[in-house]
Amino acid sequence: MNDKISGSDPEAQRRAEKIKAIRRAIHSEAEVAPTTYENRADADSENTRPTEEPKSSSAEDILDELDEAIAVAKAEEERLAAEETAAAEKAAADAEISDIISGLGTPAQEELSEIAESITEDFSEVPSGITEDVMDFTEEPADVTEDNDAGAEEIPVSAAGGLVPEEESAEPEEESLRSDEELSSENEEPGADEDKETTQVFRAVSVAEAVAAAEEAEEEEEAPAEEAPAAEAEKLTAAEEGAPKKKKKKKSFKKRVRGLFPEKGDSVFEIIRKIVFLCSVIAIFVCGYLVLSYYYDLWTSKHKTREIMEIYEIYEDRQPQIIEEKTDEGEVRKRYGGMMDGARKLWDQNHEIVGVISIPDTPVNNPILQAENNEKYLDKKYDLTDNIAGELFLDYRNHFDDVGEDGYLKYPNSDNLVIYGHNMYDDQMFGCLKWYQRNENYYGEHPLIYLSSNYEKYIYKIFAFFILDASDDTETRYDCWNKLDFANEDEFYDFVNEAKKRSLRLNDVDVKYGDPLLTLSTCNTSLAADEERGRLIIMARRLRDGESPKYGTQNSRPNPNIKWPSLYYVARPNEKYDPNGEFVPYGPQKEDGR
Secondary structure, rough: OHHHHHOOOOHHHHHHHHHHHHHHHHHHHHHHOOOOHHHHHHHHHHHHHOOOEEEEEHHHHHHHHHHHHHHHHHHHHHHHHOOHHHHOOOOHHOOOOHHHHHOOOOHHHHHHHHHHHHHHHOOOOOOOHHHHOEEOOOOOOOOOOOOOOOOOOOOOEOOOOOEHHHHHHHOOOOHHHHHHHHHHHHHOOOOOOOOOOOOOOOOOOHHHHHHHEEEEEEEEHOOOOHHHHHHHHHHHHHHHHHHHOOOOOOOOOOHHHHHOOOOOOOOHHOOOHHHHHHHHHHHHHHHHHHHHHHHHHHHHHHHHHHHHHHHHOOOOOOOOOEEEEEEEOOEEEEEEEOOHHHHHHHHHHHHOOOEEEEEOOOOOOOEOOOOOOOOHHOEEEEEEEEEEOEEEOOOOOOOOHHHHHHHHOOOOOOOEEEEEEEEEEOHHHHHHHHHHHOOOOHHHHHHHHEEEEEOOOEEEEEEEEEEEEEOOOOOOOOOHHHHOOOOOOHHHHHHHHHHHHHEEEEEOOOOOOOOEEEEEEEEOOOOOOOOOOOOEEEEEOOOOOOOOOOOOOOOEEEEHHHHHHHHHHHHOOOOOOOOOOOOOOOHHHHHHHH
């Protein structure tokens, strides 16, 4: 509360200190008098009195002073009603401090005149309405120097430190002077050689502020005793918040990492928690690595394929010279003048590149490789870097324009060329072939396959596409990828008619014995019992000389009696294939009605 009274108004404190300085100066000038034997004796007698220790203002003293200030305020309000008192107070207010200090010595007078002028300027700004407030200056007893002279005028001050009303200040001048001398002698320590002063900060207290302070003090006294611990706790909390907090010692990185693993002294629950946490972190990292690796491989594969095919397309139109010759037996043989320029560029990248395949308006536009087995390019690119997308590759048992150094074919081409590729998520490789199954219009929009060897270009027309079980060993088995050549006409028609029975859509494309066939094979998930076993097969035959490319492909229709693999019927027991259903076969079987 002491801080509240003395520290809330710095401007009032400054003014109060100036008035205090004036009072001390007045006392020091008024008490300067010739020292006589009687004065010295009186001074000695006064000095022999026991000196009382200056009392420090406590909370109770301040409350008492506030009570007295309130009483004085009330008395003054009553006296203000009287016209005589009002006139006297007005006269006192008009009195200038310069009249008080006019009798002082020149040095002190000049100094005090400057102080008085500054005080007069400060108080001239105070509104007239404030004159009714009671000014209360609270101060602690101050030490007065020994050379204070008696008889000087003193501004009346009440016991509470406020301005004394006119009735109280009307005491004889002798009593006022004596009391001031006694106060000076009591506050003076015996034998002190130097003047000591204790300056107390003053603040002007109005009646409203004094009343509010008194009410606050009463409320604090009437508060229950139980609130005291809470108040103390709040103070302690505030002190703790204000005090500098101790910085916690940071653990080193090594200790933090070590804390993730089970340690000696950990409880069973803590050990289990740490193990589960570590397993979860490992699983997250592994899954994240696999996902990122998968998509990175897709991006890399697409980028590399685009680069190499751009090289091929630059030189695609340059065709080598092909000379047809007849043998002594009357057969026609072809002699190739060399590789096509685009194929030569690809062959320079990898000698196992045997051609290029494309399906117009689809992502299929890739080089074809052929190795000594069917596993090499499952997860490698043409530059032999590992990649989950792999490459499109020709069955290692096939012969496809295998030309010798003399320009002639080493071996006749296989009757059925089989090309493998992954069913990638982003439709790379053979990923787009699934749309032949899912979209009924896809076949009519993409019925042709362009296949080029390193020496010649070909076009194939699709006539069937269907689903197979790669591990089927039942009566529905049809491993078309193992039938690369045909011994006779019956074997050929048995093969192509079996494909037609299984085709998801029927069309008007005819197939004749002697037509070179092309089979595309990729993974498929239609057989839900085992996703690893399903295969989607696209089967086409070579375009004949002078034939319209899309003839017979534009009127496709769903097959009403599809022959599925046995694994398909396991999951769908209500569906069955009717071997006696209507069927129009290819070739001579038409005559038998089979």
